[in-house]
Amino acid sequence: MSWTEKYAPKRVEEVVGQKKAVEQFLTWYKSWQPRKRAALFHGPAGTGKTSLIEVLGKEKNLEVVEMNASDFRTAQQIREVLGQAMKQKSLFMKRKIFMIDEIDGLASEDRGGTGEIIKIIKESHYPIVLTANNPWNTKLRSLRQYCQLIQFGKVYYWEIIKRLQLICEKEGVKCEKEVLSQLAKRSEGDLRSAINDLETLARAKKQIKLEDLKVLGIRRKETSIFDVLKMIFKTKTAIAAKLSIQNVDKDPQEIFWWIEQNIINEYEKPEEIANAFDMLSRADLFIQRTKIRQNWKYEKYMIDLMTAGVALAKKEMYRKFTRYQYPDKIKFLGMTKVERKEDKEKLLELSKNLHCSTKKIREDFLPFLKIVSKNF
Template sequence: MSFFGKQQSTSSKSKAAIAARQVPWVEKYRPESLDDVSSQEHAVSVLRRSLTSSNLPHMLFYGPPGTGKTSTVLALARELYGPELIKSRVLELNASDERGIAIVREKVKNFARIAVSNPSAAAKKQYPCPPYKLIILDEADSMTQDAQSALRRTMETYSRITRFCLICNYVTRIIDPLASRCSKFRFKSLDSESAVTRLNSICEAEGMRCEDGVVNAVLVAADGDLRKAITLLQSAAKLHGTVSPLKSADADQMDIDSSVVTVSSIDEISGRVPPEVIKELVNACVHGTGAGFERLQQAVQDVVLDGWTASQLVVQLHDELVFSDDLTASQKNKIVAAVSETDKHLLDGANEHLSLLDLMSSVSRALVPAL
């Protein structure tokens, strides 16, 4: 009897360990409280004061992706209601999936109009449990104009028992009547120091072994998006099968180089183009006029056949040329104009090969006068 009980307990623990390993790191390391949110001191301080008074306004969180907007409001909800009430008091919807007026008339309005029940004495003692619900609309800038107009009226009608939090990347896509009813919180990209600290703590917690420069390479590839940076780290860990360093006497005899995450593997996982490929394209542009056009054409064909995405090439070419100290302001203006036009064409579904060739020709014409 005791043997089977012990066996069942061990099996349960192993299943729990497997389940923990299968959780995406962005969820595993999502901030649990407002104190865990990094680099958003102003927003956290204001929300902390609102939490003290238990009187939240309608809120509008905006800023670049991966800066902690959704994590912050979920942490706020946990501190408001606790683990029991949060399931009945909080409705989270992604407006990019359900963005029409029907979602406002059905799900949002039906949830908003329901009066809240009294919390238990235990929950009331531990958490504020204010007498209103919270509706979180993620990607609210994807909602149609009609849906936003309908939401404005719903916010007014049920403000006594329901508060709204709109989350978006582009605040200009939220209609003014809706934005004026919300307290705005701008989320900025994480500073390098906070991002490095966060990523290093994750590497340490997961026992990852990384060569020097890996964390910085992850941050460059993620371009300020901490969610993307954490996902890249997890992908690298899976690729190399990293584990905690071995401490046994046989550790020195084992080949562990393959389990060390390298900068080159981060570039490969993120899809970044190697610097030498970018430099070859720039050199081809310098010699790409007149008889040298064949070299430029061949260079573009080579990068396309190698499978590099045109959008990533455009971004890295922009950074390579626009931040160069060797070009004049006039040349950079011409290059930026060509890059923006190519980026628009790619978004519209233009042919990648022809778009890149057109961009390289424009860059070549901008570079040649400097020679």
């Protein structure tokens, strides 16, 4: 069994990086029969379109009937195969859901194919899900009006890394952090591709190093943090701002510091600067909630606020050249790394001797000890 199958989601909420798409689909499915009688999943390969249908089938005990549109050459074939399957009852009296994969690959020589599928959608007693990489293909123009369009975006860089780390732990594979970073970057948001690459490397050895990536070929170009900042500060749309951070090898906290440092370098009007920092302050609240509650659902709101929120804080785009600065926060953390490590070790030692948490010692005991020490 391949790792993509072995570590496929077991529940709907385990579909990685597609929370909005999952919510839209479940709303559509629960309200069936809706006005839009079919759903059209669209987005790049490896983003979970097929996985979502399969895992829903398991959860709801549905019979999932999968077909590929490229197998149909004529309207008659569609009618005979798909039309008949719609009429047949399930062997074990299960409810059904139909998935027609790669609908944009419908044979172009058959002018009646799309019309036949529309007819089946209108008459169907079962939910139908179509998938496509490009929903705006001219062949799908008439089909779109009968479908609920649901977009699957590229999976975020750090979400891919988390998934790869989990697989490494379960498979007993020791993998350098930089290897996981490179695998996530080269996948360009395709989780399936990243898992396949990891499995390829792990077949040969259980300890993967950076030089082992050579077997996978040339690495793809990563997105620079400076390109990310340019996109956030120069764009006029929320979607472009949110997508800008997908393939950068920085975690959200670090990107936050880069944005914080450079707002005043980009924006000039006081109200724009105030609005941008207001968005960042709200994002910071969700960062803290994520850390305290260990609930990663808050990360989405943090990302939206610090990218789209900051991007839309301006009234108009500045066409000037801006020299973006390295964050002071990261400089400070680098300069105090050794000192902070020593402080942490001392706190851990005190924690053992005083039988309380390092947090209590840092917040309650140390300030008191500093005051006492000044009087001696």
